[in-house]
Amino acid sequence: MSVKVSRRAHFNAAHRLYRKDWSFEKNDAIFGKCNNPNFHGHNYELIVSVTGEIDEETGFVIDVKILKDIIKSEIEEAFDHKNLNLEVAEFKDLNPTAENIAVVIYNKIIPKISPSLQLEITLYETPRNFVTYSG
């Protein structure tokens, strides 16, 4: 019996969408107000979902306390109240779009959970814009 277990989390972060190898004009044409050189911020809402078989002894797919601690150490402590472009190594040369942030989050969490479990990341950049990545 396969069940999906989810944990919500959130972090606030600043970012700028642009490419260093493009002119300001080209970045402006592609990324518009998201290319503001002074950055802008979002209240990111994160849903981390883990799917797998229920353990017969515990009744858990994964203990949500373990999931909570992984999200805290791997994501919240690394991203919350940070400038993603300037302060988070993964985005030094990677545009911090919602898509790329979701992939980075997936890659940080996947080594911390059992290989028998499937991981899915849903990231809301705004209440209306969200992405989902599952490897």
Ligand SMILES: Nc1nc2c(c(=O)[nH]1)N=C([C@H](O)[C@H](O)COP(=O)(O)OP(=O)(O)OP(=O)(O)O)CN2
């Ligand atoms: N595919 C993507 N498109 C956009 C991304 C992204 O990460 N992936 N990001 C942005 C901006 O960073 C930002 O999210 C845009 O915000 P905004 O347009 O203000 O979004 P809202 O939902 O608040 O806007 P509405 O006014 O409600 O439409 C842009 N594109």
Ligand SMILES: [Zn+2]
């Ligand atoms: Zn933005």
